[in-house]
Amino acid sequence: xxxxxxxxxxxxxxxxxxxxxxxxxxxxxxxxxxxxxxxxxxxxxxxxxxxxxxxxxxxxxxxxxxxxxxxxxxxxxxxxxxxxxxxxxxxxxxxxxxxxxxxxxxxxxxxxxxxxxxxxxxxxxxxxxxxxxxxxxxxxxxxxxxxxxxxxxxxxxxxxxxxxxxxxxxxxxxxxxxxxxxxxxxxxxxxxxxxxxxxxxxxxxxxxxxxxxxxxxxxxxxxxxxxxxxxxxxxxxxxxxxxxxxxxxxxxxxxxxxxxxxxxxxxxxxxxxxxxxxxxxxxxxxxxxxxxxxxxxxxxxxxxxxxxxxxxxxxxxxxxxxxxxxxxxxxxxxxxxxxxxxxxxxxxxxxxxxxxxxxxxxxxxxxxxxxxxxxxxxxxxxxxxxxxxxxxxxxxxxxxxxxxxxxxxxxxxxxxxxxxxxxxxxxxxxxxxxxxxxxxxxxxxxxxxxxxxxxxxxxxxxxxxxxxxxxxxxxxxxxxxxxxxxxxxxxxxxxxxxxxxxxxxxxxxxxxx
Numbered sequence: 177x178x179x180x181x182x183x184x185x186x187x188x189x190x191x192x193x194x195x196x197x198x199x200x201x202x203x204x205x206x207x208x209x210x211x212x213x214x215x216x217x218x219x220x221x222x223x224x225x226x227x228x229x230x231x232x233x234x235x236x237x238x239x240x241x242x243x244x245x246x247x248x249x250x251x252x253x254x255x256x257x258x259x260x261x262x263x264x265x266x267x268x269x270x271x272x273x274x275x276x277x278x279x280x281x282x283x284x285x286x287x288x289x290x291x292x293x294x295x296x297x298x299x300x301x302x303x304x305x306x307x308x309x310x311x312x313x314x315x316x317x318x319x320x321x322x323x324x325x326x327x328x329x330x331x332x333x334x335x336x337x338x339x340x341x342x343x344x345x346x347x348x349x350x351x352x353x354x355x356x357x358x359x360x361x362x363x364x365x366x367x368x369x370x371x372x373x374x375x376x377x378x379x380x381x382x383x384x385x386x387x388x389x390x391x392x393x394x395x396x397x398x399x400x401x402x403x404x405x406x407x408x409x410x411x412x413x414x415x416x417x418x419x420x421x422x423x424x425x426x427x428x429x430x431x432x433x434x435x436x437x438x439x440x441x442x443x444x445x446x447x448x449x450x451x452x453x454x455x456x457x458x459x460x461x462x463x464x465x466x467x468x469x470x471x472x473x474x475x476x477x478x479x480x481x482x483x484x485x486x487x488x489x490x491x492x493x494x495x496x497x498x499x500x501x502x503x504x505x506x507x508x509x510x511x512x513x514x515x516x517x518x519x520x521x522x523x524x525x526x527x528x529x530x531x532x533x534x535x536x537x538x539x540x541x542x543x544x545x546x547x548x549x550x551x552x553x554x555x556x557x558x559x560x561x562x563x564x565x566x567x568x569x570x571x572x573x574x575x576x577x578x579x580x581x582x583x584x585x586x587x588x589x590x591x592x593x594x595x596x597x598x599x600x601x602x603x604x605x606x607x608x609x610x611x612x613x614x615x616x617x618x619x620x621x622x623x624x625x626x627x628x629x630x631x632x633x634x635x636x637x638x639x640x641x642x643x644x645x646x647x648x649x650x651x652x653x654x655x656x657x658x659x660x661x662x663x664x665x666x667x668x669x670x671x672x673x674x675x676x677x678x679x680x681x682x683x684x685x686x687x688x689x
Contacts, residue, residue: 184511185508185511185512188504188507188508188511189504189505189508192500192503192504192507193497193500193501193504196496196497196500197497197500200492200493200496200497201493203489203492203493204489204490204492204493206584206587206588207485207486207489207591208451208486208489210588210591210592211451211460211483211485211486212449212450212451212460212462213449213644215449215460215462215479215481215483216447216448216449216462216464217644218376218462218479219370219376219378219462219464219477219479220447220464222369222370222374222376223366223370223464223477226365226366226369226370227340230284230340230342230361230365231329231342233283233284233285233359234329234342234359234361235342237276237280237285237288237359238327238342238344238357238359240276241273241276241357242346242347242357244272246272247269247272247273248346248348248349248354250265250268250269250272251269251290251298251346251348251354251355252348252352252354253265254266254269254292254298255292255293255354255355262298266298266299266304266307269290269298269299270299270301270304273288273301274301277301277302280359284361284362284365285359285360285361286302286339286360286361286362287300287301287302287339287341287358287359287360288300288301288302288357288358288359288360289301289302289357289358289360290346290355290356290357290358291311291318291322291355291356291358292354292355293322293353293354293355293356294310294312294322295310295311295312295315295318295319295322295356296308296309296310296311297309297310297311298355315332316332316468316469316470317330317332317341317343317358317469318343318356318358320343320469321343321344321345321356322345322353322355322356325345325353326345327342327343327344327345328343328469329341329342329343330467330468330469331363331466331467331468331469331474331475332468332469333386333468333474338363338382338386338474338475339360339361339362339363340360340361340362340363341358341359341360341361342358342359342360343356343357343358343359344356344357344359345357363380363382363413363466363475364380364413364415366378366380366477367379367380367413367417367418368417370477370479371417372417376479376481377479377480377481378477378478378479378480379404379406379412379418379423379476379477379478379480380412380413380466380475380476380477380478381404381406381407381410381411381412381475381476381477381478382401382410382411382413382474382475383409383410383411383474383475384401384403384409384410384411385409386474400413400414400415401413401414402414402420402424403424404424405423405424405425405427405428405430405431406427406431406438406442406463406476406478407438407439407442407476410442410475410476412424429454430452430454430459431452431461433452433453434450434452434461437450438450438461438463441463442463442476445465445467445472445473446465446473447462447463447464447465448462448463449461449462449463450463451483451486453487453490457482457484457487458482458483458484458486458487458490459480459481459482459483460480460481460482460483460486461478461479461480462478462479462481463476463477463478464476464477464478464479485539485595488539492539532544533545533548535609537587537590537591537609538590538591538594538609539594540594540598540607540608540609540615541606541607541608541609542608542609543608543609543610543611545606545608546606546608546610546616546618546664547664549606549608549618550618550664553618553620554658554662556620557658558660562620562621563621563622563623563624563657563658564618564619564620564621564622564657564658565618565619565622565623565624565626565627565655565656565657565658566616566617566618566619566655566656566657566658566667566668566671567616567617567619567627567631567653567654567655567671568610568614568615568616568653568654568655568668568671568672568674568675569593569597569614569615569616569617569634569651569652569653570613570614570615570651570652570654570675570679571589571590571593571613571649571650571651572649572650572651572652572679572683572684573683574586574589574612574613577589577646580646581645581646585643585645585646588643588645588646589643589646589649590609590613592641592643592649593615593638593641593649593651594607594609594615596634596637596638596641597615597617597634597637597638599637600633600634600637601617601619601630601634604620604621605617605618605619605620606618606620616668616671623657624655624656624657624688627655627657627688628655628686628688631653631655631686632686634651634653635650635651635653635684635685635686638650638651639684650683650684651684652675652678652679652683652684652685652686652687653674653675653678653685653686653687654670654671654672654673654674654675654676654677654678654687654688654689655671655674655686655687655688655689656670656671656674656688656689670689671689673689674687674688674689675687677689
């Protein structure tokens with residue numbers, strides 16, 4: 177073989193494989209970036225929801241407490257009382273508030289404490305036997321509130337316990353400053369909430385430098401800590417949900433390939449998200465920093481979620497590169513045999529395209545698959561008299577996304593919508609990208625009334641989507657039911673008419689014909 181021919185074959189081989197690698201790598205990175213950002217955003221959203229819930233609870237407790245006339249009287253008297261007088265007043269206040277505190281604990285309240293303007297502790301409802309100590313150099317929140325006479329809230333460390341504290345100033349009706357009140361919640365509540373309510377497996381990691389005990393205990397609460405798998409400087413609360421075997425020993429194996437990256441990122445104290453392949457699946461690990469009142473990162477909220485999308489993206493890239501390798505070898509082989517028939521190559525490409533049922537951008541079925549599925553479903557409907565409904569979805573003002581932010585953002589919007597719909601339909605339904613910003617759903621064994629309820633649910637789910645650049649996403653829905661004798665053209669025409677009505681009526685609507 178002539179050297180020039182060998183060089184030509186080598187050049188063709190390299191060009192094809194380098195090009196495919198660059199393209200698949202870019203697509204893969206974009207998809208991974210979307211998933212990582214979405215997981216981090218989801219974790220922050222759930223965290224902020226709980227913070228807001230705690231804020232509302234704390235403020236309700238604060239206002240209901242200071243509205244008690246006797247409470248204000250006790251604080252006013254105790255501020256300037258003798259030691260013996262304070263003992264009696266402390267006991268009276270404890271009896272006044274103990275029923276309320278019992279109810280508060282059912283709402284997740286950890287500590288309910290009162291101090292004087294000089295930061296001397298007057299009453300700890302969780303430990304009434306301990307009082308009279310100066311918290312000026314221990315509790316930044318009390319020091320701040322008593323100095324600035326305004327409330328403050330955030331994660332902070334006490335003498336032995338840490339938590340999310342809401343600290344308020346106390347005044348009498350004349351506006352005289354009487355001291356400060358604390359309503360705090362345990363950081364362990366975040367683990368419980370995210371795992372049991374949000375169904376996100378999460379760890380709340382606390383820097384071991386801010387507390388010097390592995391077990392913090394009081395009469396009604398015991399928190400056990402162990403060194404976390406994520407970072408040797410942080411501790412994890414161990415219990416029924418978070419066991420040493422699952423959350424430390426197994427996690428050490430899970431994150432081993434990215435352990436150094438995690439350590440580097442945690443040292444920066446800012447949010448980040450990583451993924452790792454473990455036991456034939458992809459784990460996405462999101463890290464949300466928890467800063468104290470002095471804006472120092474002293475804890476982390478870490479979530480673990482499986483990601484089939486990233487796994488699919490990685491596998492797709494791998495398969496595409498393998499295919500590219502094989503294709504390039506085939507092309508070289510064909511060139512070597514001097515098979516240059518353009519018609520034959522064209523026929524082979526057309527045949528390959530006919531077999532391609534997956535839309536490469538959104539990873540949902542394309543129109544080729546629709547034709548096949550529709551024919552099969554029509555046959556089933558005619559034989560078993562089942563219902564069949566069809567939905568046409570169109571992203572509202574999609575052209576604006578492309579014109580304003582570019583086609584890459586437009587593609588990201590398409591991916592977000594496709595992923596949202598896929599999550600919220602049945603496995604038996606067929607979801608298809610019809611073209612551009614239009615999608616079709618075939619709802620098997622579904623009458624139009626039920627289909628409309630599903631469409632309303634999907635509309636609301638899509639409405640909740642927010643692209644980091646393009647903002648909110650909405651879609652309009654056109655819906656119809658199969659009628660005997662329908663063809664693809666006739667049923668699609670009715671869907672299109674219904675979609676037109678939805679657009680005319682203001683978009684972000686579901687219309688059925």
